[in-house]
Amino acid sequence: MAGQETRYDNRKYARQKMIRETLTAWAFLLPNFIGFLVITFLPIFAALLLSFTEWDGTSSFIPKQESARFAFRIDAPVSNDILIRKGTVLKCDTLSYERKEFNLTVPYVLTKDIVVPAGTSEYGLVDLSSLLMKYSSSSFDDATNLILAVESNKLDKEILPYMKEGELFGPKDGNSISYNLRIDDTSTVKGVNAFIDMNRSGKEICLMVPKSGSDVTVPKGTRFYADLYIKKIASIETNQWDFVLDKNVRILAGKTENSNPVELWATKGGIINIGVGESMRIAGSDIPANVKAYVKSTGNDLNRNDRGIKGGVGNNGLKLVGFKNYQKLLFNDTRFWDYMFNTFFFLMQIPFGMAISLILALAMNQPLKGIVVFRVIYFLPVISNIVAIAIVWRFVFNADVGILNTMLHAIGVSNPPRWFADTLWAKIGIMIVDTWKGAGYNMMLYLAGLQGIPHDLYEAAEIDGATSWQQFWNITWPLLGPTNFFILITAVIGGFQAFATQFVIAAGGPAGSTTTIVYYIYMNAYQWYKMGYATAMAMILFVFIMAITALQWVLSEKNVEY
Numbered sequence: 242m243a244g245q246e247t248r249y250d251n252r253k254y255a256r257q258k259m260i261r262e263t264l265t266a267w268a269f270l271l272p273n274f275i276g277f278l279v280i281t282f283l284p285i286f287a288a289l290l291l292s293f294t295e296w297d298g299t300s301s302f303i304p305k306q307e308s309a310r311f312a313f314r315i316d317a318p319v320s321n322d323i324l325i326r327k328g329t330v331l332k333c334d335t336l337s338y339e340r341k342e343f344n345l346t347v348p349y350v351l352t353k354d355i356v357v358p359a360g361t362s363e364y365g366l367v368d369l370s371s372l373l374m375k376y377s378s379s380s381f382d383d384a385t386n387l388i389l390a391v392e393s394n395k396l397d398k399e400i401l402p403y404m405k406e407g408e409l410f411g412p413k414d415g416n417s418i419s420y421n422l423r424i425d426d427t428s429t430v431k432g433v434n435a436f437i438d439m440n441r442s443g444k445e446i447c448l449m450v451p452k453s454g455s456d457v458t459v460p461k462g463t464r465f466y467a468d469l470y471i472k473k474i475a476s477i478e479t480n481q482w483d484f485v486l487d488k489n490v491r492i493l494a495g496k497t498e499n500s501n502p503v504e505l506w507a508t509k510g511g512i513i514n515i516g517v518g519e520s521m522r523i524a525g526s527d528i529p530a531n532v533k534a535y536v537k538s539t540g541n542d543l544n545r546n547d548r549g550i551k552g553g554v555g556n557n558g559l560k561l562v563g564f565k566n567y568q569k570l571l572f573n574d575t576r577f578w579d580y581m582f583n584t585f586f587f588l589m590q591i592p593f594g595m596a597i598s599l600i601l602a603l604a605m606n607q608p609l610k611g612i613v614v615f616r617v618i619y620f621l622p623v624i625s626n627i628v629a630i631a632i633v634w635r636f637v638f639n640a641d642v643g644i645l646n647t648m649l650h651a652i653g654v655s656n657p658p659r660w661f662a663d664t665l666w667a668k669i670g671i672m673i674v675d676t677w678k679g680a681g682y683n684m685m686l687y688l689a690g691l692q693g694i695p696h697d698l699y700e701a702a703e704i705d706g707a708t709s710w711q712q713f714w715n716i717t718w719p720l721l722g723p724t725n726f727f728i729l730i731t732a733v734i735g736g737f738q739a740f741a742t743q744f745v746i747a748a749g750g751p752a753g754s755t756t757t758i759v760y761y762i763y764m765n766a767y768q769w770y771k772m773g774y775a776t777a778m779a780m781i782l783f784v785f786i787m788a789i790t791a792l793q794w795v796l797s798e799k800n801v802e803y
Contacts (some may be wrong), residue, residue: 270521285783290774292566296559298772310537311484311521313492315529323492323529330524331484331534333506349467355459357450360642362662364448366435388470394575423752431455434662437466449662449751460534468576468753484521502507502537530752541647560772566777571779577755577778578760583668584757588736590672595728598680599721614690620681631745634674659749664754671755675742690724691717726797730790737786758782 313325315700358365422435432451450457484505492499521534568576607618622630637644638660649657656665695716702712743749749756749764756764758778766775 245672246599270557283304288776291773292496292780293561293563293777294559294773295562295566296772297770298766299770309484310504311489311533311534312498312537313534314498315492315531316496316497318497319492320494322494325486325490325492325499325523325532327486327489329486329528331520332524333482333484334479335521346441348463351459351461351463351465354461355448357457357459359455359457362450362659364450376785396496403480404446422465422467425466430664432659433459434664436751448786449659451656451659488791493735494572524564525537563775566774567781570774570781577758579753580758580761583753583755584737584739584759587672587675587739587757588733590676591732591736592733593672594676594679595683595725597676598728599687600606601680601684602691605684605688618683619684623681625678627745628743630674630678631742634670638670662751663700664752667747667751667755669743672748674746675739678742679732683732686724686728687721691720712741724775729797730793733793734786737782 311331313323315323355366356365424433424435434449436447436449448459450459454671456504486503486505490503517536517538519536521536523532523534523677525528601619605619638646640646640657641661642657643660646660658669660670661667698716698720699712702716707715738759739757739761743755743757743760744763747755749760759782762773762775762782765771765778
């Protein structure tokens with residue numbers, strides 16, 4: 242009997258223990274699960290949903306009703322108050338717009354030879370302001386000193402109906418953005434690049450040419466290409482908009498206007514073009530004929546004609562478009578694949594950076610007095626501000642007066658690289674800067690890995706007669722496997738997210754040669770206000786990173802010795 246009671250007590254204790262452990266586990270896991278949903282899953286899910294939409298990134302998700310402030314007036318004061326009753330309808334016939342977006346490449350051709358004087362590396366070709374004011378698709382006025390003609394027959398017929406004279410290099414109202422100006426690859430002019438210098442007055446189109454002891458001629462007929470993003474009004478319709486008074490309004494005796502304007506909302510949403518001072522029709526037979534209504538001010542005091550085109554503030558809201566963004570991105574947007582290639586090109590710096598960091602770590606692991614000072618010095622670039630770094634490195638890489646090219650001239654290199662003026666050398670320059678900036682961080686990781694290797698292994702190998710190289714190859718390198726694995730994974734992820742250096746040093750140029758996928762996402766989201774399209778691109782990048790990280794994990798982990 243005593244034995245049965247003991248077994249019963251044991252089972253009871255076991256159940257109580259299991260319940261306590263389960264409750265403890267849930268108390269720990271539930272907040273973490275909620276945190277996972279809030280911090281990780283929900284943002285990714287929201288981004289995925291957004292990628293199936295069109296949205297300008299600034300307006301509300303739901304199209305807002307238009308608001309305006311109205312006032313009532315009469316021609317001359319009267320002796321009695323005039324009451325405009327609640328429910329009175331103000332009517333206005335105004336315009337609504339349908340807007341379309343286009344990505345196109347516009348070809349241009351030189352109409353005369355351009356001679357760049359000897360010793361000149363940058364040559365101003367034409368001021369954009371003259372193109373904006375004088376451009377005509379059919380003819381040129383010789384007095385305007387224009388040298389670029391548009392080959393209009395190469396343009397998409399779908400786009401031409403929405404274009405106006407002066408808009409093919411980016412009109413002044415910002416409806417079009419010129420991007421990636423470049424010279425045709427088949428051109429006979431070698432080593433010459435074209436770019437738009439946004440810092441010069443008038444946003445000048447410039448040529449970059451190899452510095453030479455003789456004049457460089459860019460011949461008539463040389464073709465230029467500019468990638469344009471255009472957001473244009475495709476159709477205009479006249480609609481009737483109703484505004485309903487939500488309270489009584491009085492024009493006091495002796496006054497010609499009510500004292501406080503009334504803010505009213507339109508009975509339907511959408512973008513309308515309603516201007517200050519515009520007269521409104523008053524519906525209602527009990528309103529005296531001499532009472533007039535007009536728009537005192539708009540709800541947000543914006544230039545209505547620019548709304549939704551620049552992308553600043555719109556009323557279009559969020560619209561589902563299905564797989565349209567992905568279809569356009571994968572099958573129609575050639576720039577996406579160009580910038581994906583750039584992104585993969587920058588990944589080539591990873592093995593070089595790892596090798597340099599490992600060499601530095603081996604040097605910093607020596608038991609020398611004051612070695613800590615050198616460790617700090619090599620780590621300083623990691624914590625340096627990228628903008629300050631950009632200023633220094635742009636001076637170092639300056640094609641004419643930079644430190645690097647001056648040294649190359651001094652050792653006999655007559656034609657050193659143009660660096661950030663050349664599409665290939667710009668990439669290499671960015672890779673040099675990124676390697677220099679990140680070497681100290683990876684050095685510290687390698688140093689931690691080296692100091693975690695037991696010294697006894699090296700003593701035993703030395704007794705067995707192993708050389709320094711044999712010790713490194715058979716002891717150091719295998720035992721650095723976890724460190725190599727971590728650095729490689731994080732470096733590849735960081736490489737796919739490359740943006741800061743390309744942005745602040747080269748601004749994605751020249752001709753888009755340093756534009757990465759993240760840079761392109763930034764351009765679409767925050768300069769062109771195509772948030773849905775940018776999010777679709779971000780989701781594709783996310784899938785790329787996950788797939789390549791998983792592949793690295795499978796291929797590398799089995800070779801890592803812990």
